[in-house]
Amino acid sequence: MQVIGLCRFSYPAEGGFQVEHGGLKERQDYLYSPARIEERFRQFETICLPGLKAQTDPDFLFLVLVGESLPAPYAERLTRLLEGFAQARIVARPPGPHRKVCQDVINRARDLDQPCLQFRHDDDDAVAVTFVERLRGAAQSCKGLLENNGLVAIDFNRGYIARPDAQGLAAEPNLTPFYGVALAVAAQAGVRQTIMNFGHNRLNQFMPTISQTDSPMYVRGHNDHNDSRQKKHVKPIELPRLNAAGEAKFRRIFAIDADHVRQVYSNT
Known part of the structure; x- marks a missing residue:
């Protein structure tokens, strides 16, 4: 079964953000501001990409959606980070309605x-290095449910919240249903709706769901530029520093190397 992941890398969509902007230029200025984009690149390199590149089942496609307005130096840097990642494909689009654009990118x-x-x-x-393998396994185990429904959500709801910095990683365990990471949708043939047509925390209102909670399958990155942290009255999250055993666990499960984190954050 085909497996497709979609990642929006500072794509200036119409909608799709918890914080609104006065217009397209204001949104692009926010997305491409040096401090913010640098943080996105650092987390993309140290947190996002390692586990995807190390998947035990490499048969998947990873679409990275960017705006056609992404400044050339950033586009070149993104291309360099994806070199050797055969499953990755950069898709550049002009601004458009968030859900419609994402749906079209996936369906194409x-x-x-x-x-x-x-x-x-x-x-x-x-995501854990076993994510695609586990996702296919869950779909196969619930084959009848999938065949009898146009859309079915598959949610791996146990993982971590983590913050990378020049000292390494601070993290704590987390269990949150429909968190938006390690979350998938099985779509039957001919179904044009996609996972991006629904708010991730509301998927269970629109389709049957399968929950997997046996082992940690995600790391939710935490930083000052998270979209959800731009709202007023957001309380800071205090995360404990990982010790050597915790760092080894992150390397084993997610291919996240705390030494690489320290290097990247110390050099910028």
Whole structure:
């Protein structure tokens, strides 16, 4: 079964942000501001990409949606980071309605005559190296449910919240249903709706769901530029520093290397 992931890398969509802007230029200025984009690149490199590149099942497609307005130096840097990642494909689009654009990007990449597994992925989040393998296994185990429904959500709801910095990683365990990471939708042949047509925390209102909670499958990246942290009255999250055993666990499960984190954050 085809597996497709979609990552929006500072794409200036119409809608799709919890914080609104006065117009397209204001949104682009916000997305491409040096401090913010640098943070996105650092987390994309150290948190997001390692586990995807190390998947035990490499048969998937990873679409990175960017705006056609992405400044050339950033576009070149993104291309360099994706070198050697055969599953990755950069898709540049002009601004447009968030859900419609994301739906079209996914559907153009899939075979609509066949069922498909789709997952959404933020550029500062990570999945376990077994994610695609486990996703296919869950779909196979619930084959009857999938065949009898146009859309079915598959949610791996146990993981971590983590903050990278020059000292390494601070993180704590987390269990949150429909968190938006390690979350997928199985779409049957001919179904044009995608995982991006729904708010991730409301998927269970529109389709049957499968919850997997046996092992950690995600890292939710935490930083000052998270879209959800731009709202008023957002309380800071205090995260404990990982010790050597915790760092080794992150390397084993997510391919996230705390030494690489320290290097990248110390050099910028």
